[in-house]
Amino acid sequence: MKLKNNRILKLATVALVLTIVSCKEESKSVSVTNSKQTGSHPNLILTQESVAEIKSQLGNVPVFDATLAATQKDVDLAIQEGIDVPVPKDMAGGYTHSQHTANYKNMQKAGVLFQLLEDEKYAIYVRDMLLEYAKLYPTLGRHPQERSYARGKFFWQCLNDSNWLTYTSQAYDCIYDWLPKEQSDYLNKNLFRPYADFLSIETPKYFNRIHNHSTWGNVSVGMIGLVMDDEELVNRALYGLKDLDIDTNAIDNDGGYIYDKDGKAGFLANLDSPFSPDGFYTEGPYYQRYAMYPFMIFAEALQNKKPELKIFEYKDAVLLKAVDALINLTDADGEFFPLNDGQKGMSYYTASLVSVVDISYYHGNKKPELLSVAKAQNAVQLNASGLAVAIGLRDGKEKPFLKKSIELSDGANGDEGAVGILRYNDSNNTMALVMKYTGQGLSHGHYDKLSFSLYENGEEVLQDYGLSRFVNVEQKNGGGYLKENKTFAKQTIAHNTVTQNETSHFNNDFEIGSNNHSEKYLFDASNPEVQIMSATETNAYPGTNFHRTMLLVKDATVDIPYVIDLFKVTSEKPNQYDLPYYYFGQIIATSFKTEAPKSLTPLGTKNGYHHLWKETQSQAKADNIQFTWLNNRKFYSITAATTNEDAIILARIGANDPEFNLRRDPSIILRKKNTKATVFASIIESHGDYNPISEKANNAYSSFKSIKVLLDNKKYTALELQLKSGVSKVLILANNNASKEAKHTLKINDKNYEWSGSYYFK
CATH class of the missing domain: 1.20.1050 (Glutathione S-transferase Yfyf (Class Pi); Chain A, domain 2)
Incomplete structure (x- = not known):
C-alpha cells in the first residue's frame, strides 16, 4: 500500500509540474486588460508574498503538490459541469443545499488555483459564479424552510450561509485585484455588504451570542470585511453588535441557546467564554x-x-x-x-x-x-x-x-469541572478511559454528569451514544436533529452514569444545568500502572451527592489493563438508582438467571426510559454478579458488587421509535431500590479473544472472582478485589481529602492500613 501511494504521489507531482509549465506558457497570451495590477490582494489566507514563495517551491514539496493536483482535478470537473445557482428550497441534504455547499467550496479552491497556477479560467469561474449570486440575492427573502430559529438566504439556517460567506470571502480575495473596479463595487454593494448586514444586524439572535453558530457568523462578516477593507464590519465581527434591543439572557425554544449575560459578544467573546485555559x-x-x-x-x-x-x-x-x-x-x-x-x-x-x-x-x-x-x-x-x-x-x-493521559479543564477560567482521559499504550494494545465531569456544554450539552466511555485499540468497549441525527441525510428530518436527540440521546439513562428515580439530571432543565457543573476531585496519572481520576456532583438531584472514582490499572496479575469503577451515592431520602453500561456484541455468560419474556415492554414512560426495551430483569441474589460478552472477537467482563435485592436489567434501545431513528444497542443496568446511601463498585476488563478460523477461544473467562465493598462512610470507601489466581487487592479512597501529603490510618476487619495521599491500592 505504501509503494502504491508513493507511486500515485509521484505521478500526481509530475502531472502538476507539467500543468504549471503549461499554465505559465498560456498565461503569456492571456489578456490582462481588466486586471488591477497595482492592487494589494490577496491578503487574507494567501498573500502576495506567500504566493511567490509557493510558486518557487512547486514540484519540490510532494504533499503540497499532490494536494494541489487533486484540487485542480476537482475544480476542473466543476468548471466542466457548469455553473448552477439554484433558487433555495431544501433543507440539509437536499439538492439546493448541496449545490450551494459545493459552489462555495469550489469557488474557494478555484481562487487558490488562480493565484498559484496563473490560469485565468479559475478567476472567470469565480467571477461568473459571484455575478449569478449577486443577481439572485436581492430576489430572496428568508429561506422557505421555517424550522430554524435563524433562517438564512441560500440555506435553511444562517449557519450555513455563514459557511458560504467564510469560504467565498477567500475566493473573492483571490480575484479582487483581477476584477474591474466596477464589478467589485457592484458585488460589494449588491451581494457582500447586504449579506454581512443580514447575518448580523438583521439576525442579532444568531450573531450576538456565545455559541459555535455565532462564531461562524462573526467570522463570515469579519472575513468579507477584511476583503473589502470595511473596518466597521471587522469591528462588528470582533466585538459584536452594540446597544441591541434583545434579551441577552434569552433561551430559545429550539435548542436552549443562552446568550452571554453581560451582553458581550463577537469573535473575541467567543474565544473568551467557551474555551477553558487548557x-x-x-x-x-x-x-x-x-x-x-x-x-x-x-x-x-x-x-x-x-x-x-x-x-x-x-x-x-x-x-x-x-x-x-x-x-x-x-x-x-x-x-x-x-x-x-x-x-x-x-x-x-x-x-x-x-x-x-x-x-x-x-x-x-x-x-x-x-x-x-x-x-x-x-x-x-x-x-x-x-x-x-x-x-x-x-x-x-x-x-x-x-496521546497521553490528560485532564482538560472546562469553563472560561478552568473552574467548571473537566474531562479526564486515562490512557495506556504499548506496542500491542491501547486503552482510553474517558470521564466527563464538565459544565453543561451550552445547547449541545447532555444531562450526563460523571458519565464515562471506554476504548480499546480505537474501538468502543462501553459507549457514549452521541447524538441522534443523520447529518445531511435528507430523508431523516432534512438532515437536522431528530426528536429522539432530546427524548433519548440527551437524557441521563442514555449514558453510563447514575439516574435517580427515572428522572434525568437537573430534571432535564437547561437553565438549571447551565448554572451548575461537576467538581474535579482527583486526577493522577503519574504512575502508569495505577492511574486515577475522581469527581463529584452535588446538584444533579436536590439532596443527593455523587462521587465517582475510576482507575485504569496495569499490573502483573493481568495481561491487559482493567478498570475499577467506584460510584458513591448519598442522599437525604431513599431513592431508586440505575447505573447502565452500554456495550456492543453478543452475551456469552451471566452469573444471574435470565428469562426471555413473551413480549417486550418499555422500561419506563419518560426521560429516555420509554425508548428502552426491557429484555429481561433478574434479582442478583448474590453479593457479586458477572457479565461476559464478545465483541470484535474480544471477550469482556463486568464484575460488580451487589446485594441480594439488587435488580439486573438487560435492555435494548429502540422502544417507542416508529421511524427507527435510534440504534438498537444493548445495555446492562444495575438497579438499587429504596436506598439512601450506596456504592456501585465494578471491575471492567478485556481478557481474551476468539479466532473464528481456528475456532479457538483464548482466555474467555474473567480473571476476577469478586469485588466487595469493605467499608463505606463519609471519610472512606474501601473495596476488595479478588482474582481467581488467589491474589487480592484493596482500594481505599479518602472521600474528603485529595491532598497528596495527607496521612491516613484506617482499620478494616482487624487489619491496619497506613498510607499517604488520596488513595491506597495494593
Whole structure:
C-alpha cells in the first residue's frame, strides 16, 4: 500500500509540474486588460508574498503538490459541469443545499488555483459564479424552510450561509485585484455588504451570542470585511453588535441557546467564554472540531492583515492550545470522543482539520508532533501554512503525537469541572478511559454528569451514544436533529452514569444545568500502572451527592489493563438508582438467571426510559454478579458488587421509535431500590479473544472472582478485589481529602492500613 501511494504521489507531482509549465506558457497570451495590477490582494489566507514563495517551491514539496493536483482535478470537473445557482428550497441534504455547499467550496479552491497556477479560467469561474449570486440575492427573502430559529438566504439556517460567506470571502480575495473596479463595487454593494448586514444586524439572535453558530457568523462578516477593507464590519465581527434591543439572557425554544449575560459578544467573546485555559471547548469535541475552522481561518487572516492584534497570543495562546486539546480528544484512530452532541466517526481527517493543524503548526512554533498528524491526513492547506507543513514532512521533521493521559479543564477560567482521559499504550494494545465531569456544554450539552466511555485499540468497549441525527441525510428530518436527540440521546439513562428515580439530571432543565457543573476531585496519572481520576456532583438531584472514582490499572496479575469503577451515592431520602453500561456484541455468560419474556415492554414512560426495551430483569441474589460478552472477537467482563435485592436489567434501545431513528444497542443496568446511601463498585476488563478460523477461544473467562465493598462512610470507601489466581487487592479512597501529603490510618476487619495521599491500592 505504501509503494502504491508513493507511486500515485509521484505521478500526481509530475502531472502538476507539467500543468504549471503549461499554465505559465498560456498565461503569456492571456489578456490582462481588466486586471488591477497595482492592487494589494490577496491578503487574507494567501498573500502576495506567500504566493511567490509557493510558486518557487512547486514540484519540490510532494504533499503540497499532490494536494494541489487533486484540487485542480476537482475544480476542473466543476468548471466542466457548469455553473448552477439554484433558487433555495431544501433543507440539509437536499439538492439546493448541496449545490450551494459545493459552489462555495469550489469557488474557494478555484481562487487558490488562480493565484498559484496563473490560469485565468479559475478567476472567470469565480467571477461568473459571484455575478449569478449577486443577481439572485436581492430576489430572496428568508429561506422557505421555517424550522430554524435563524433562517438564512441560500440555506435553511444562517449557519450555513455563514459557511458560504467564510469560504467565498477567500475566493473573492483571490480575484479582487483581477476584477474591474466596477464589478467589485457592484458585488460589494449588491451581494457582500447586504449579506454581512443580514447575518448580523438583521439576525442579532444568531450573531450576538456565545455559541459555535455565532462564531461562524462573526467570522463570515469579519472575513468579507477584511476583503473589502470595511473596518466597521471587522469591528462588528470582533466585538459584536452594540446597544441591541434583545434579551441577552434569552433561551430559545429550539435548542436552549443562552446568550452571554453581560451582553458581550463577537469573535473575541467567543474565544473568551467557551474555551477553558487548557483549550477545551465547552460544547464538546465534535463541535470544537466544527468551530475550530472559522476560529483558525479568521485568526490567520487577522494575523496577515492585522498583525498588531497578535491574535494567536490571545488568552495565553488559547487557539493553539485548543488544537492540541482537540487532538487529545480522539481515540487511537483519530476519531473524536462523542461527548455531548457528537456524531461518531468524525475524525481529524476531515478537511477542516487539515487547515486547523497546518495553521497551528505554522503559527505555533512549528511543533514537530503536529507534522505526524498532518502526515496521517496526507493533505495540506494550499497557502503558507500548508507549505510549511509540506516542507517539514518532506524534510522528515515529524515526531509522533503521543496521546497521553490528560485532564482538560472546562469553563472560561478552568473552574467548571473537566474531562479526564486515562490512557495506556504499548506496542500491542491501547486503552482510553474517558470521564466527563464538565459544565453543561451550552445547547449541545447532555444531562450526563460523571458519565464515562471506554476504548480499546480505537474501538468502543462501553459507549457514549452521541447524538441522534443523520447529518445531511435528507430523508431523516432534512438532515437536522431528530426528536429522539432530546427524548433519548440527551437524557441521563442514555449514558453510563447514575439516574435517580427515572428522572434525568437537573430534571432535564437547561437553565438549571447551565448554572451548575461537576467538581474535579482527583486526577493522577503519574504512575502508569495505577492511574486515577475522581469527581463529584452535588446538584444533579436536590439532596443527593455523587462521587465517582475510576482507575485504569496495569499490573502483573493481568495481561491487559482493567478498570475499577467506584460510584458513591448519598442522599437525604431513599431513592431508586440505575447505573447502565452500554456495550456492543453478543452475551456469552451471566452469573444471574435470565428469562426471555413473551413480549417486550418499555422500561419506563419518560426521560429516555420509554425508548428502552426491557429484555429481561433478574434479582442478583448474590453479593457479586458477572457479565461476559464478545465483541470484535474480544471477550469482556463486568464484575460488580451487589446485594441480594439488587435488580439486573438487560435492555435494548429502540422502544417507542416508529421511524427507527435510534440504534438498537444493548445495555446492562444495575438497579438499587429504596436506598439512601450506596456504592456501585465494578471491575471492567478485556481478557481474551476468539479466532473464528481456528475456532479457538483464548482466555474467555474473567480473571476476577469478586469485588466487595469493605467499608463505606463519609471519610472512606474501601473495596476488595479478588482474582481467581488467589491474589487480592484493596482500594481505599479518602472521600474528603485529595491532598497528596495527607496521612491516613484506617482499620478494616482487624487489619491496619497506613498510607499517604488520596488513595491506597495494593
